[in-house]
Amino acid sequence: MPLISLADMLKTARAGKFGVGAFNGVDSHYIDAIFDAAKRLSSPIIINVAEVHLKFFELEDMAAYVRYKASASNLPVTLNLDHGLTMPTVMRALEAGFTSVMFDGSHLPYEENVRQTAEVVKLAHARGISVEGELGAVGGDEGGNLEGAADVALYTDTEQAVDYVRSTGIDALAVAIGNSHGKYKGVPKLDFDRLAVLNQRMPVPLVLHGGSGLSVDDFQRSISLGIAKINFFTGMSQAALDAMASGLADDEIARKYDHYLFTMQRVRKGVSEAVAEQMRIFGSVDKASHYAA
Numbered sequence: 001m002p003l004i005s006l007a008d009m010l011k012t013a014r015a016g017k018f019g020v021g022a023f024n025g026v027d028s029h030y031i032d033a034i035f036d037a038a039k040r041l042s043s044p045i046i047i048n049v050a051e052v053h054l055k056f057f058e059l060e061d062m063a064a065y066v067r068y069k070a071s072a073s074n075l076p077v078t079l080n081l082d083h084g085l086t087m088p089t090v091m092r093a094l095e096a097g098f099t100s101v102m103f104d105g106s107h108l109p110y111e112e113n114v115r116q117t118a119e120v121v122k123l124a125h126a127r128g129i130s131v132e133g134e135l136g137a138v139g140g141d142e143g144g145n146l147e148g149a150a151d152v153a154l155y156t157d158t159e160q161a162v163d164y165v166r167s168t169g170i171d172a173l174a175v176a177i178g179n180s181h182g183k184y185k186g187v188p189k190l191d192f193d194r195l196a197v198l199n200q201r202m203p204v205p206l207v208l209h210g211g212s213g214l215s216v217d218d219f220q221r222s223i224s225l226g227i228a229k230i231n232f233f234t235g236m237s238q239a240a241l242d243a244m245a246s247g248l249a250d251d252e253i254a255r256k257y258d259h260y261l262f263t264m265q266r267v268r269k270g271v272s273e274a275v276a277e278q279m280r281i282f283g284s285v286d287k288a289s290h291y292a293a
């Protein structure tokens, strides 16, 4: 089916009390792996394409491939620009057929974050495209160092979040409640009290970044407290690297002419299994039928 907006994706997720995984597409193997898992488990999916990864591939190539894969399937799929940092990249995504853009102005002074996010909302909504904003700062360094930790001083402030959502018109809000990108330093501890208050006060669905490394209980509690989209990438990368190492070390396939293809087949399977495991935890299995075709 054609791609759907993030607003439509998350409205159904919230009503059905499940979370939808947002998995990063970085090449065709990853995208195939995500679709394999979604088809097998009849799950809705969000494909993330991150601005920090644009040094590795073209945004338009990835968008075309995801659009094709979605149209050839019966799955509800949203294509989201992950951590859009600059206006030119946001514009490219709006032109390339993305159905959602995340604008990450969380590093900006508050007033400037509001001003720039509102501008993105105006441009996106005119095209029927959703916008995710972020307030507070999720720990870690996406696309940078692998290990990260969250800083309590940068957790999302509830009163400011109410003002931010109202002033910008965003469709979903990424919150900072102790979550962190990459691998967690130590055991992650989420501030569920803060999440409960945010959920009560926010008119829009909430988003959790830094999904790799959280426990099943963390995810399920988060979803029960209004998290509808969960970003997951580091765990996929680890699965891909493990599968690649096993393929390279396997004498059986190393003797074959198509050693590379056999190895990448394992990567696709490994990533697909990592994605499927998250779908089960997020409760999105068999939820594709909740979306109108």
Ligand SMILES: [Zn+2]
Pocket (backbone or CB within 6 Å): 083, 138, 142, 181, 209, 210, 231
């Ligand atoms: Zn993120």
